[in-house]
Amino acid sequence: MAQALIGDSEFDRDTAVLRRGPHEPGVYDVELSAGWTIIAAVNGGYLLALLGRALGDALPHPDPFTISAHYLTPSAPGRAVIRTELVRTGRTLSTGQASLFQYDGNGAEIERIRVLASYGDLDSLPDDVRTSAKPPAIPPPEHCVGPADGPVPDVGGSSAIMDRLMLKLDPATVGWAVGAPSGKGEMRGWFGLADGRDADPLSLLLAVDGLPPTSFELGLKGWTPTVELTTHIRCRPAPGPLRVAITTRNLAGGFLEEDAEVWDSADRLVAQSRQLARAPRG
Amino acid sequence: MAQALIGDSEFDRDTAVLRRGPHEPGVYDVELSAGWTIIAAVNGGYLLALLGRALGDALPHPDPFTISAHYLTPSAPGRAVIRTELVRTGRTLSTGQASLFQYDGNGAEIERIRVLASYGDLDSLPDDVRTSAKPPAIPPPEHCVGPADGPVPDVGGSSAIMDRLMLKLDPATVGWAVGAPSGKGEMRGWFGLADGRDADPLSLLLAVDGLPPTSFELGLKGWTPTVELTTHIRCRPAPGPLRVAITTRNLAGGFLEEDAEVWDSADRLVAQSRQLARAPRG
Numbered sequence: 001m002a003q004a005l006i007g008d009s010e011f012d013r014d015t016a017v018l019r020r021g022p023h024e025p026g027v028y029d030v031e032l033s034a035g036w037t038i039i040a041a042v043n044g045g046y047l048l049a050l051l052g053r054a055l056g057d058a059l060p061h062p063d064p065f066t067i068s069a070h071y072l073t074p075s076a077p078g079r080a081v082i083r084t085e086l087v088r089t090g091r092t093l094s095t096g097q098a099s100l101f102q103y104d105g106n107g108a109e110i111e112r113i114r115v116l117a118s119y120g121d122l123d124s125l126p127d128d129v130r131t132s133a134k135p136p137a138i139p140p141p142e143h144c145v146g147p148a149d150g151p152v153p154d155v156g157g158s159s160a161i162m163d164r165l166m167l168k169l170d171p172a173t174v175g176w177a178v179g180a181p182s183g184k185g186e187m188r189g190w191f192g193l194a195d196g197r198d199a200d201p202l203s204l205l206l207a208v209d210g211l212p213p214t215s216f217e218l219g220l221k222g223w224t225p226t227v228e229l230t231t232h233i234r235c236r237p238a239p240g241p242l243r244v245a246i247t248t249r250n251l252a253g254g255f256l257e258e259d260a261e262v263w264d265s266a267d268r269l270v271a272q273s274r275q276l277a278r279a280p281r282g
Numbered sequence: 283m284a285q286a287l288i289g290d291s292e293f294d295r296d297t298a299v300l301r302r303g304p305h306e307p308g309v310y311d312v313e314l315s316a317g318w319t320i321i322a323a324v325n326g327g328y329l330l331a332l333l334g335r336a337l338g339d340a341l342p343h344p345d346p347f348t349i350s351a352h353y354l355t356p357s358a359p360g361r362a363v364i365r366t367e368l369v370r371t372g373r374t375l376s377t378g379q380a381s382l383f384q385y386d387g388n389g390a391e392i393e394r395i396r397v398l399a400s401y402g403d404l405d406s407l408p409d410d411v412r413t414s415a416k417p418p419a420i421p422p423p424e425h426c427v428g429p430a431d432g433p434v435p436d437v438g439g440s441s442a443i444m445d446r447l448m449l450k451l452d453p454a455t456v457g458w459a460v461g462a463p464s465g466k467g468e469m470r471g472w473f474g475l476a477d478g479r480d481a482d483p484l485s486l487l488l489a490v491d492g493l494p495p496t497s498f499e500l501g502l503k504g505w506t507p508t509v510e511l512t513t514h515i516r517c518r519p520a521p522g523p524l525r526v527a528i529t530t531r532n533l534a535g536g537f538l539e540e541d542a543e544v545w546d547s548a549d550r551l552v553a554q555s556r557q558l559a560r561a562p563r564g
Binding site: 065068070072087088093095116118123126128129130131133142184218228230234235248249251252255257268269276 | 347348349352354355369370375377379393396397398399404407408409410411412413414415466467500502509510512514516517530531532533534535536539550551554556558559
């Protein structure tokens, strides 16, 4: 099967946004695909990518630079609407706001996520790079572990998203899958899309929320619902696979933060994110 | 002079918000004090604290848990208005939005900052703490450096905020002040308020933006205007001085991120923030 291309892939089809029309500028109809669920929940990064695509259409600048999302109520597969607002236009950055709504039994809109974002043009950035961070040390993909490589952990339901992703985890971060969590709040691996589509700024929004939670390696079971997720997109990713490294250092009071870094094949730190999530019960 | 108390201090007076009245719920008149400027700019953390106080009054829950601010246009000392909106009320968390406006020559409102935040009740959090992060290694305050301890760096204008703060920087991070920047993107020190008022969740919003920029230690001169700042408040701080440690690891393409950690006297990691800022020219 030929590698899918940016613009013509599962990810692009499932994050498509349809302008509602000139009488309702800034409003987009979307379909939340059941193909990007983890257990019953629509993946937060997939939702962020949908909102990111709508804002990229609505704003004068094309690329998310910094995007902050507050997750209000759980989304379900099915139809939704995104309403955007231009907050400010600048020369190099514009700021916008967007909300994703679904419908209750009476057809009333229920807000699922609200986002505030500043957009720019990644291709216009100067290429001086003084990044002092180093790429994560992850074994090559053939020495990493994907769902086909071992027992499928019983996470209690279907995880359709696993069919959409090419995920290979560092063996040092999969102890949880065999009942031996490392005790370190870390999760690392190679990340890509199953149909081979290269990464782009929008798929980076998916990548930052695409790995299992670090809490699994702290011996906690159960999901960690995201309260808020802020992502910085710093560079257009080069073609080829991405490396994602996630850490948590402050599990306390029923919440944890997770910091994600995404590195491309040219060893650029292309995205950084931090989320605040609720800790699971046990 | 007696130590100022939470609720009766310079910080409280200068971050006071006045409800406009029952006919305009969620609207607050405020005065941006000239006392919190750094060079010509009103400090971003001071502005965040004002917005945080307004939201704490407007929302059903009292304390910011996660607050994301996009800075749109520079603020100036003088009058301003904050308009808040309740986005969602939940049992343990509520989400709100707020904007701070000032006035142009015709009296029209110009938006300065827009914020999205989720609030909760810090005092209701369980006290299980599994924080793996460690407090920064900073020499005791008497071995750290404040403005009175050495040559005042020529930063090109008055910095009234320095009279409001008790700031003692780790000597390892003040090479910039004597023309010998370390080359490491780090800034650390002891942080408090000059009148002795203890920290609280709102003053933590000031603390995360209260130190000189890490870019000074990378040999860059000039200010680093904040584009976006997201802060997590994880714990009510204990009385006593705070330690703040800031790092940057991704100076690239004309932008840099800065991660701040705030530790209280009980060695709790009480706040974490990340901002995206524009790099200075030189």
